[in-house]
Amino acid sequence: MNWPHIRRLSIVMRALEDATIEIEGAFETSGQRTRLLTTLVDDIGDAVKPIIVGKMEQIRSEIEDLKSYYDLESITVSSRHHISTKLAILAIDLTECLSQYLRSYGEVPEAERALLDERISRLEALVNDIDRLLGSDQ
Missing domain, CATH: 1.10.287 (Helix Hairpins)
Structure with missing residues (x-):
């Protein structure tokens, strides 16, 4: 694969990684700052939450595999x-x-x-x- 392929793959994997963190964060609402213009309604069953978190871990594992296989670079962001x-x-x-x-x-x-x-x-x-x-x- 050429550099533009790798660059696009890196960008999408970074966005996917950010999304997994945000999704998991939606389950951790106790003790967090509340929103003024958005009300999150916890309408996901307790039995499903650990399954979703497990899938998020699988996604992260797949990202890690892609990172390793295609030698995707981690970026440092100030x-x-x-x-x-x-x-x-x-x-x-x-x-x-x-x-x-x-x-x-x-x-x-x-x-x-x-x-x-x-x-x-x-x-x-x-x-x-x-x-x-x-x-x-x-």
């Missing part, structure tokens, strides 16, 4: 870079929530514009504060 990238994406998404950018969904009522923009701007400022803290901690 926490600072990982978090900073997520924050940059969030900053863009937040900017697009300002009233002037929401027009493509219909005009935001005049009475709501200032309040919405103020709230979104506060969130943007917090996200930017975190990003600056990451940059100053070098």
Whole structure:
């Protein structure tokens, strides 16, 4: 296989590995921070959970086999870079929530514009504060 084949395989295996961690995390809800805009309903039977976790282990084992067979490289990701990238994406998404950018969904009522923009701007400022803290901690 050529380098682009290996690269694509590595990317998909990394995404699959991330998904297994996220799926297993859905079973470990006690003591974790709760979400404000998503409510996870535990509608998976207790008898099925260990089977799913076992399948996740099998998936990880298959990933490990592929990694070994095709000599897939592990990447090293800086926490600072990982978090900073997520924050940059969030900053863009937040900017697009300002009233002037929401027009493509219909005009935001005049009475709501200032309040919405103020709230979104506060969130943007917090996200930017975190990003600056990451940059100053070098």
